[in-house]
Structures are given as C-alpha cells and as structure tokens.
Amino acid sequence: MAAILLDPLAAIGRATLGACRAVGDVALFALEGVSHLVRPPFYGRLFWRAFLEVAWFSLPVVALTAVFTGMVLALQSYTGFARFNAQSAIASVVVISLVRELGPVLAALMVAGRIGASFAAEIGTMRVTDQIDALTTLSTNPMKYLVAPRLLAATLALPLLVLVADVLGVMGGWLIGTLKLGFVSAAYLKSTFDFLQTGDVISGLVKAAAFGFIIALMGTWCGYRSKGGAQGVGGATTAAVVASSILILALDYVLTEIFFAQ
C-alpha cells in the first residue's frame, strides 16, 4: 500500500533530479563551448561551413515563412481593424509585429527544425560511431572542433536571417495591402516607416542572436550526449528540436519583458 502511494512521488523525484542534472549539464556545456571561442586554435573553415549552413541554406525556408506571415498578418489585421474603421493602423501593426516578435520567433523555429536537427544528427552519429573519441585521440578537443564553431555561427547568422525575414515580411504585408486591400503604396510604406523605431529592430536582432545560440546549444548538446545507436541519434534529434523550440518561446517572453515591460 505504501509502495503504491510512494511510487508516483519517487517518479516525480527522479524526473526532477534528472531535469536538474540536465540543466546543470547544459549550463556547463555552454560555458565550455563559449570558453573555446576565445582560446586558440580556431577552426575558421568549420565556422564558415556552419555559418553557410545556417545563414544561406536556411534562407529559402525563412524567406517563405516571412513573406506568408506578412501577408496573413495584413489580411487578418484588416479583417479585425475594419470593424473599428482603423485600417490605417494595418501597416504599423504588420511592421511592429514582424520586427519585434514574429520575425525572430518564426525564423528561429524554422531554423530550429532545420539546423538544430541537423547539428544533433551529425554530432550524434559521430558520437555513436566513435568519431568523437577519434577526435580526442587525434589531439583535437571535440568541444572546440564541433561545438564552438556552431555556437558562433548560429549566433551570428540568425540576426542576418531575421533582418531578411523582417524586410520580406513587411513586403508580404505591403503586397496584400496594395494589391488586395486597396492601400496606396507610398502611404502604406510611409505608415510603416513612421511607426518603426530603431529599438524595435535592435530588440528583434538581439532576440535572434539569443535564439541562434539556443538552437546551436541544444542541437550540439543533444547530439554530443546521444548514445545507443540509430535510435539514440533519432531521440537526440527530436529532443534538440523540441527543447530548442520550447526554449525559444520561453526566452522570447523573458526578453520581451526585459525590452518592453513598463
């Protein structure tokens, strides 16, 4: 009887301890990864390869997401604002929503699915096929070789992607505004730029950098700690995408509180 009562408590206790261990491990992993960014040797080729992978090859998916989001946002805003004769606010709503929130968050979620999974799968496969041990025996620190370049690449690449996403998202809104909703192009653009402030763009780019770091961190950590063959690598890939997506949303709230809470 006592066992029946205590079993769920024990399970909760185990899960809590496991979560604490994981948080501590991720924190130490992140510290070690960052510390290798300031200590030679530096692997420039690996950084550029990762940067290209994140920034260039993610561009199509991020661009499409941004354009359609801008278009949908303009349509939805029009539907709602027309009830209050506030259609003139659509351009400002589109640009503020995109630059502050939707641009960074949606771009990061897209990149998490693409790059977080790719980092976890590649490093996880290296782990289960002894390639990470081989790096160590070849006098190469795996954290410096595999983790640090990816952390830096994703942290720098995401703001660039978000900048592109912001422009394309506003363009999507402008297309719908002028072609479908009957706005005058110059008036729509004037309204857009009148409401946009430098702080909005900067806050979005800072968020993007933080999200890029989180994506690379979770992807490399899940891959680095994977074990158990193909199933382990699959699990690591899933965990990387899920964990980075949730952390992106949670961090978005925290950063929004920091930037915009009165």
Added chain:
Amino acid sequence: MSNGSDDRMAQAGPGTAGLNRSALTSTPKIRMRGVRKAFGPKRVLDGVDLDVAAGQGVVILGGSGSGKSVTIKCILGLITPDEGVIEIDGVDVLRLPRREREALGDRIGMLFQNGALFDSLPVWENVCFKLLAQNRITRAKARDRAVEVLAQVGLAETVGDLSPAELSGGMQKRVALARAIAAQPDIIFFDEPTTGLDPIMGAVIDGLIVDCVKRLGATAVSITHDMASARRIGETAAMIHKGRIVWTGPAGNLGHSGNAMVDQFANGEREGPIQMELRR
C-alpha cells in the same frame, strides 16, 4: 608498485616474468596499476595491472565484455578510471593538467574497431587530420603526406579524394591505419583491427600493422579476440578476464600456455574455467 599488484603479477603465469623483468630494468612505456572502473553497479575493470615495454607489441585478449576496450580507453584518456595509476614513460597521465594531457596525445595513434573515419572529410584529410588540425603543415603538403602514407598501407593516390563511405571495409581499415601512423606516433593502439574482415584481408591488415609499427619503432597495444591476428601482431599477450589481467606471456604460447583459461580461450573450447553467462 603496490605489494598487492606484485603478488598478482607473480601468480599470473609463465609469461609474466618477462614483463616484470622489463619493468624492473627500465621504465615501462605504459604502466597500469590497480586500475578500476565501474559503470553503475557493473564493475568492468577490477584492478588491472599491466606493463608494456618500449617498442614492444602487446596483445590484450579477452571475451566480449571482459574490459579490453575500457582498458585502452582508460590509457587514451577517453574514460577516467575510478581508481588506479596509469603511467606513460613514468608520468602519471591521470594527474596531468589537461593541456599536457592533450600534448601527450600527439605521441599516440589509435585505430578504432569500426575505423571511425570522419565521413564529412575526404580520405586524404582524414589521414592527415592531426597535422592539419594543429596547423603543423599546409594543406598542399598534407595532401602529399597523405598520398605517401596511403601508399604505405597499399592504397593508390586516387583513394585520397574519395569519401570514406565509398570505401570497402578493408580499405576503411587501411585508411584508419594510415591515419593512426600519419603523425608518426610512438605508441599505437589497435582496437580489434581485423573484426569484420575476411581472413585474407585480416592477414593483410595484420601484415601492414606489423610493418608500420616496425618502421616507426613504436610501442603497439592491440586488443582482439582473433587468435590468428593475436599471434601475428603480438610479441606478448595478456589475457583479461572479469576486469583483471589473469595471464601474460609470449603470444606464440597461446593455446599451450599452461594456463587453463588462456588455453580454453585460445582454442575456443566450450568447457573450461571460463563459463559464459547465458540466461536459460
């Protein structure tokens, strides 16, 4: 060296004397004393004592799960033992600062069981990985060096531009051997070098290992459960069972060593002191 360790070595078998003599006359290249390692409740190494003299070829034998791989991973620093001493050239490597430990790795080569080649790099970059990663050589020179080392393991220059995934198992082993020797290490570890190869290719790989080790004058530590391979590549053999070295002696004596465990293992006999843990 602890008295307990000496006692164990003295009880081991006829071949132990050879190892102890080398240990007494000069500092062993590799010295392990009382090395213990457990993973959770499972004790894998239970006080491993082993001396490997400089320039010697030692083969560590043992069944699956006996602790062979963990032993060499402890020496390589891939696994940290719970207890014990591991010395290379008289230096306790477990207590070395990280940077010095990494520097020690420059003198060590390793051939992994499955090759562990980097599939994102072409063969030639795999071969000269260590030299390139440490900026010890330009890429042009590294390519020339890779071609030279590939030739030493019987592979053509054209193989250098292939991806590891395009190679057969035997070719992957040869590339892995080339990578292990490219930086001219003075200690080389071989983890099951012939596993997964046909007998002829196994013999070819063994021949290449012996040639390369001789050419470099290196100390070689191999782990295997392939008796033919053990006799070909080892001068000295050590048998590990349940996490302890239970016998050491000349590799030529395998099968008629006088130690019941070694003879049962070497001859592949079902009956004997080693009982497989089978669930019925």
